Amino acid sequence: MSISLANDERTHTVSGSSELEKKLIAHRRELHQNPELSNQEFATTQRITDWLNAAGVRILDLGLKTGVVAEIGPQHGPVVALRGDIDALPIEEASGVPFSSQHPGVMHACGHDFHTSVILGAAYLLKAREDQLPGRVRLFFQPAEERFGGASQLIKAGALENVDAIFGLHNAPELPVGTFSTKGGAFYANVDRFSITITGKGAHAAHPEEGVDSIVTASHIVSALQTVVSRNVSAQEAAVVSVTRIEGGNTWNVLPQTVELEGTVRTHNDAVREQIPERIRQVISGVAAALGAKAELHWFGGPPAVVNTPRWADFSLEAAAEFGYKTEVATAQMGGEDFAFYLHHVPGAFVSIGSASAFGLHHPQFNPDESAIYPAAAYFQQLAEKALRELTGN
Structure with missing residues (x-):
């Protein structure tokens, strides 16, 4: 698969990707039109379940009321987790996009619809290569990030069992499409x-x-x-x-x-x-x-600081540079993220993907560039495979 990113033109070309890219953007728009607040993501959970079932991805029964945990790969070897979040915010949308929220007073103003679509894309790409994986990739579609409770719910349900490393993302509206950043140590507050x-x-x-x-x-x-x-x-x-x-x-x-x-x-x-x-x-x-x-x-x-494992933060940056992203060592952020709870149990890294929105997170006019979705999905597919090979020593 050949992937190149054009940072200045906000475009990218991906060999053989056009159909999947359209599919992921359609997923994102459907999620964006139907946002649900923390711990109320029942329809969102059903949509994600249906999409994964249609792709033949096995879903783990962890007794969750909302949220989905799925898995791809053989029942042996190391386990790498990828996390996206699924809840929206109590904000009245003013973006003006044709697929604006159909639920008054509720909006995906933080880009969790973007994150979900990225991890769905990674799932589709990994499923196509399942017989080549040297271990399992566990996919978290986590509820209630905005209430800082969803990560703890998944941990309590057993989602982290046997996980050797975990990676998550947040879109960064202040960064251009094609830009990637993270850092070892304290990242979010x-x-x-x-x-x-x-x-x-x-x-x-x-x-x-x-x-x-x-x-x-x-x-x-x-x-x-x-x-x-x-x-x-x-x-x-x-x-x-x-x-x-x-x-x-x-x-x-x-x-x-x-x-x-x-x-x-x-x-x-x-x-x-x-x-x-x-x-x-x-x-x-x-x-x-x-x-x-x-x-x-x-x-x-509230949640503790997101403290990235230096080894996996550096690994993520190196993988991003190889992939074609313009990489930056991030500055510490004062925002919070309940991804921090996972890192108290297993090593891993949280990263930023440029989404080039004129309006920032939690703004009624927030509107991330959808051209960033497919490359991020392909990156996470490659990152998961690289991490599995790293853990197996291959």
Whole structure:
């Protein structure tokens, strides 16, 4: 199979690929028109099951409510896993494409339809070469990535049993088609969520001296929280504290009793991650006390950082360069990914594939370039085979 990528023209030529490319784009568009939220991907699961059954790919019965795990190859030798995710986001689509979401308020704004189509394509290509595989390739079509729960569901169900290495992808709208990047070590960030309840004393807006202003207190807290990183974390470490929601009051002439803040913390270093909650508590308690109010922190730990195995990250980059991608060593990302949970159990690598969207992830107008789908599928087919040969020493 001869594959070449033209990075600047956003086109590619693949010998003998045109029919499969059309099929994968059709899959992507059908998925895009019918998005489903995390743990509600019932129709998506059925579509994927039907497509794999039609291709003769065996599906593993793991008792999953949503999501699919399938396998290709002999029942001996090493096992390499490839993971795609299948859930959508609660976003009203504004892309204007003719295959826009038919479900109001739900959209594939992160490209999981793209990822699913890539792994389906890899499955089709691997199935055609099944008798030549020196081991098994296990295919994960994972639910609930956006809720950071799907990877744990698959692990609990036994999807990682006997897996020797795992690879996953995310499309990268900021990169041109034909570009590939990853890195060893910490790649995506730890993801934690917090909420803060600020309690003051309600009063008439004309007589603030009779109350304790929770809105003013909240405003001071938002500003003070920026010092958690700037004055407590080394400039050589990556950390972000963002307040993303403020809710308080319900009319124009009353000082509310309470205000709630919500936000997220992103880090790469576990030691930094551990120190931030206590520092937030100190800051909010001190600011609130100074203004006569009280503040309580509620902390919700999320997925850990995606820490790629250096061996497999380098292996992925080398395979991508051989394939014809323009490769880059990635910079660390502050976004989160529950692929991290797999890497706590088995070695592997998470990679970025350029998708050249004018609008970024989670944007209502997000629209990845579909010409990137087939090459990515062919790459993952080759990567899986190369990894199996690496594991068998051939």
